[in-house]
Amino acid sequence: MNEPTSKPWYREFWAWMVLAPLITVVVVSSITVSIAVRFADDQVSDTYYKDSRMYHFSAEQDQRAKALGLAALVQFQRTEGGVTVELNGNTDYPEKLLLTLSHPMEEDLDQHIELSQLSVGRYSGEVPGALKSRWYLRLMPELDPSAHQQAEWRLKGEINFDLGNAAPMNPGSQ
Known part of the structure; x- marks a missing residue:
């Protein structure tokens, strides 16, 4: 079988x-x-208490910039990958400035651009990579991004590359 x-x-x-x-x-x-x-998603800061205490110092940076009458115009040359800054105010213009571009959603995309002085109040630097959509801007005389709280003053602004390549920066404008 x-x-x-x-x-x-x-x-x-x-x-x-x-x-x-x-x-x-x-x-x-x-x-x-x-x-x-x-x-x-980016994590919420674990040091929120320390960050909130540092707000007062940050407000002092804005107040100093306002007292000095500081304002700036940032212009990006997207095809050449450069950036120029026209800084106006009653201050000693430093040799170098730091321009920080903060992405509103992804901290990994943040960029720090060192600007060199071309003439009194005029600075330029190189942008590493193409930029698009919206970014927050911060300009200060402190070159170390981790020591931004120690900067004498700061200017803030916002740019949307879908709408243009230039943005004004003022104390506490953000």
């Missing part, structure tokens, strides 16, 4: 009917977790 020979488990139809949904769930879950980790 012919007895049916049994097949190995991986050749059985019902084994794959049970395993296929489980394998699919594992693959899709792995993809979802990797996307969540790679594109995670």
Whole structure:
């Protein structure tokens, strides 16, 4: 008599009917977790108390800039990748300035551009990469981005590259 020979488990139809949904769930879950980790939202600062205490110092930077009558016009040359700043006010113009471009959503995209003085009140620098959409701007005489709280003054502004390549900067304008 012919007895049916049994097949190995991986050749059985019902084994794959049970395993296929489980394998699919594992693959899709792995993809979802990797996307969540790679594109995670920026964290809220753990030092919110310290940051709020530093607000008063930041307000003093704005007040000093206002007392000095400081204002600036930032112009980006998007095709050449450069930026120029016209700084006006009653101050000793430093040899170098720091222009910080902060992306409103992704902290990893923030850029710090060192500007060199071309003439009294006129500065220029190079922008590393193409810019588009909206950015927050901060201009200060402190060249170390991590020491921005120690800057003597600061000017703030905002630019939307979809609308133009220039933006005014004023004390506490943001």
